[in-house]
Amino acid sequence: MTELLGRPAADWIAEQGLPLHLTSLPRIRENVRAFTRVFRDLYPRGAVRYAVKACAHPVLLAAIRAEGAGADVASPFEARMALQAGLDPRTLDLNGNCKEDELIREALASRMLIVADSAEELALVEATARAMGRRARVLLRLSGFHLGGVTGEAIFTAGPWSKFGIPLAEIPPLLENLGAYPSVRFLGFHTHIGSQITRVEPYLAVLGRMVELGRVLRDRTGACPVLNLGGGFPVNYLEEPAWDELRRRTAARDGFSWNLGLAGLDADGVWQGEAYHSPWPKEQMVEAILRGTVTVDGEALPVLRALESLDTPELLVEPGRAIAEDAGLTLCRVAHVRRAGGAHNLVTVEMGVLSHADAMLEGLPNRWDILEGPDDPEPFETFVAGNLCFSGDLLARFQTRLRRRPRRGDTLLIRDTGAYTAHFMASNANAYPRPPRLLVHGDGDVTVMKRRDRYEDLFA
Ligand SMILES: Cc1ncc(COP(=O)(O)O)c(C=O)c1O
Structure with a gap:
């Protein structure tokens, strides 16, 4: 019998129904610890x-x-949740x-770190702080970097065409004019x-530029005590051989990829959109950055030396x-196993893509499995679609390999669905209830992060 997070899968299903999202709190804690360990070993600041x-x-944030x-x-409400969880406001980036x-007033009152997203917002923060008799703690968010196709268009936030951040070209005049923000x-x-x-490489390019600007800021104000590299x-999602196979089979254009344009290969065979494998997953990327080399004012420097040259600022990261x-x-x-697009298999499930929104925004090839039953001699390759009334309701846009041909009533398991996926786009489309998410503690305790909608909730 398949166990999931310490309990038979059948028990979760009998108790909660389907669809269902589960989150492991011990895994969340381990992941945070892995990042803090890298910093402890390489850069305690x-x-x-x-x-x-x-x-x-709030319970998840209390663990954080x-x-x-x-x-x-x-x-x-994110700010409220963090405060409710007892996080020190001085450890919150807004x-x-x-x-x-x-929200700006709240941040000023509680001394959060405000990441100013535009010159307009900076002026507003200045005016609000002045009116409140406060001194705002502020970082300037940078954008306008020419980094090439570093990830999917919808989730690339630092390029020239971004709604986020202050374009790099606007930073030097702003630094000339800091007196306007007493x-x-x-x-x-x-x-x-x-x-x-x-x-x-994109992290190193950005960090080098931040150190350069940090030096200018230090010249003007005497210090640049904080750099924040964001998340990302x-x-x-795939190990390297599977990632290679995905690109190879997509290139063959034999229907391996449903390919509605979110990701895939362009006419020159260059992969467009985000990659599903990295040599430096999770905290290993921070390690690679700290062991890397940046160019600062024309000089190549190991990252640790570059940070030292800026008087060892606090280095923040925002992993999600x-x-x-x-x-x-x-x-x-x-629900059904059928055919689509000619000769291709299509499994339909009783859950829409709005409860698995990564598939819509990014096309992620999450790992799928069938919970119970013996393997077939041959695996079953298939697309997966949901139950909503639009054609973009595809949960697996790259053919996924199941151990056997599923049958109506089988349970499918999708791994790596803890971030954004389930709730970011959750809605009552087609008057379906939004599914529950349970936070499963190490001792088996369960926190209901979101309960399944009831009929009345559709009108709440
Ligand atoms: C400002 C900021 N920091 C951090 C993150 C987290 O990014 P990720 O989940 O890719 O680590 C995001 C995501 O949107 C963000 O907007």
């Missing part, structure tokens, strides 16, 4: 700020606090490109390149996916 948007609940990490919050007036204490810079950044540390993704599992029930 480093610190983790968990990106709450990846998966949010217990691991000695802070948090990146980006909305009024991100977001449209911060509400009340109520702001400029502590340094922030860049969040995007999510699922699988190569180290990748998850290995790398903390929550592989802690999550999703279970759903098979």
